[in-house]
Amino acid sequence: MGFFIETLIGGLMAGMLYSLIALGFVLIFKASGVFNFAQGAMVLFAALGMARFAEWFPQWFGFESKALANVLAFVAAMAMMVVVAWLIERLALSKLVNQEAVTLLMATLGITYFLDGFGQTLFGNDIYKIDVGMPKDPVIVGDSLFQGGILISQEDLIAALIAAALVTLLSVFFQKTATGRALRAVADDHQAAQSIGIPLNRIWVIVWSVAGFVALVAGIIWGSKLGVQFSLSLVALKALPVVILGGLTSVPGAIIGGLIIGVGEKLSEIYIGPYFGGGIEIWFAYVLALVFLLVRPQGLFGEKIIDRV
Template identity: 85%
Template sequence: MAFFLETLIGGLMTGMLYALVALGFVLIFKASGVFNFAQGAMVLFAALAMARFSAWFPAWFGFESQLLANLLAIVAAMAVMIAVAWCIERWVLGKLVNQEGVTLLMATLGIAYFLEGLGQTIFGNDIYPIDVGLPKDPVFLLENTFEGGILVNKEDLYAALIAAALVAALSLFFQKTATGRALRAVADDHQAAQSIGIPLNRIWVIVWSVAGFVALVAGIIWGSKLGVQFSLSLVALKALPVVILGGLTSVPGAIVGGLLIGVGEKLSEVYVGPMLGGGIEIWFAYVLALVFLFVRPQGLFGEKIIDRV
């Protein structure tokens, strides 16, 4: 039982990180109606900026506190992501208002390749460490209940709590604020939103800035675990099944989808993997997403599209 709970808790914590990355996809889709293939590149670019600034600032400004360097690096990286959001709205999305969805989709692919190339040009292509003080030692829980206790990685636990807090805050932002309601209106119809006075350019800058902040948090967490490297953008690919499972328009769906996939891949790898030769954790999420596309293509919490003719 203790081993099962260890696997379950590990899956829940990993799933929370998947949900955090998936949240970036949901934010952009809710505001523009397009699937943002640049989210992985944004995670990479934000993590690169934070990692390099934290290494450069002590040399530039002559202070020795790494904590201060990290805090300034996070602020600077967020400023960079806001600048990226402004540039995307000014030079890409602003030129494509009311265009076909496939046009916007191809635009996000172009943004993804541009950000990856720009990141390599400015920050280099080595593997950079990120140390924001997350404890990496494991801890044993419920030792009085289970013999030997349940082994939990502290870094994963803190990362999952941070991700959960951010997801909860963004959920409230969408549901309770005027800006959140404006984002939903823009997603439904660009022209109608503009006709009632919603400034489309400002809304897009806001949502891409929020998505940039989400990408920064996800990049810091995954960079702390894996190091900042260009394969980090591939982590976002695991979020694709999450949004398919939960629904492209649903913030709660991103949470539930992330938890289901995190738990499912861990349990299947441990209990089914030995019978199939292992490797289930790599493809489990995509097979589950494929099944959902056949059974419920809008996802668990997605809005069912009905066309009336």
Template identity: 80%
Template sequence: MAFFIETLFGGLMVGMLYALVALGFVLIFKASGVFNFAQGAMVLFAALAMARLAEWIPQWTGISNPVFANVAAFAGAGVLMFVLAACIERLVLRHLVNQEGATLLMATLGIAYFLDGLGQTLFGSNIYQINIGMPKDPVFLFESVFEGGVLINQEDLIAACIAAALVLALSLFFQKTATGRALRAVADDHQAAQSIGIPLSRIWVIVWCVAGVVALVAGMIWGSKLGVQFSLATVALRALPVVILGGLTSVPGAIFGGLLIGVGEKLSEVYLGPFVGGGIEIWFAYVLALVVLLVRPQGLFGEKIIDRV
């Protein structure tokens, strides 16, 4: 039983990180109605910015305190993501208002390749580390309940709590604030939103800024776990089934989808992997997403779209 709970906890913690990355996709889609293929590049760019700034700030300031360096690096990377969001809106999105979804999709692909190149030019292409002080040693919990206790990775637990707090804050933002409702209105119909006085350019800047912060937090966590390297951009591919499963327009769907896939990957690999030679964790999420697409194309929490002619 203790081993099952360890596997379950591990899946839930990884699932929260999947949900955090998937949330970036959902935010952009809710505001622009287009799937943002640049989300993985944004995660990588933000992680590179924080890792390199954490190295450079002590050299620039002469202050070697690691806490100061990390806080300043996070703030600097956040400002950089805000500037990037404003540039994307002014140079790209502003010229594509009311264009077809395929046009916007291709624009995000171009942004992704641009960010990959810009990140390498500004910050280099080596493997960098982000050390934000999260403990990496596992601990045993519930020793009085289960013999030997349940082994939990402290870093995964803290990362999952950070992701959960950010997801909760964004959920409240969308549901309880006027800006959040404006974002949903823009996603439904650009022209209608503009006709009632919603400034489309400002809304897009806001949502790309928020998505940039989400990418920064995701990049910080994944960079701390895996190191900052260009393969980090592929983490976004792991979040694609989460978005498909939960629905492109649903923040709760991204949370539920991430948790479901995280737990499903771990349990299937541990309990079914030995019977099929292993490797289930690699393709489980994609097969599950395919099954959901066949039964409910809009996802478990997505809105069903009915076209009347």
């Protein structure tokens, strides 16, 4: 029983991290109605900025405090992502207002390749580390209840709590603020939103900035766990089944979808994997997403689209 609970907790913590990346997809889709393939590149670009700024600032300004370097690096990386958001709106999205969704989709693909290439030019292509002080050693709890206790990764636990707090904050932002309601209005109909005075260019800058902030937090967490390398952008692929399962338009759906996939892949790998030779954790989420596409393509919490002719 203790091992099952340990696996379950590990799946929940992994699921929260998947939800954090999936939030970036949901934010962009809610504001523009297009799937943002650049989210993985944004996570990588933000993580590269955080890692390199934390390395460069002590050299440039002559101080040794790692905490100060991390704070300054976070501020600089966030400012960089806001500039990226402004440039994306100014140079790409503002030219594509009221265009077909596939046109916007292709624009995000172009942004993906640009950020990947520009990131290598600006920050280099080595493997970098992010050290924000999260404890690496696991702890054992519940040893009085279960034989051997339950092994919990402190790093994963803190990362999951950060992800949960950010998800909660963004949910409140979308539901309770005027800007959040404006974002939903823009997603529903660009022309209608413009006709009632919602400034489309400002809304897009805001939502890409928020998505950049989410990408930065996700990049710091995953960079701390895995190191900052160019395969980090592939982590975003794990979020694709999450948004399919939860629904492209639902922030709560991103949370629930991430938890389901995180728990499902851990339990399936442990309890079903031995019968198939292992490796289920790699493809479980995608098979589950395929099933949902066949049965409920809008996801658990997505809005069902009905076309009347």
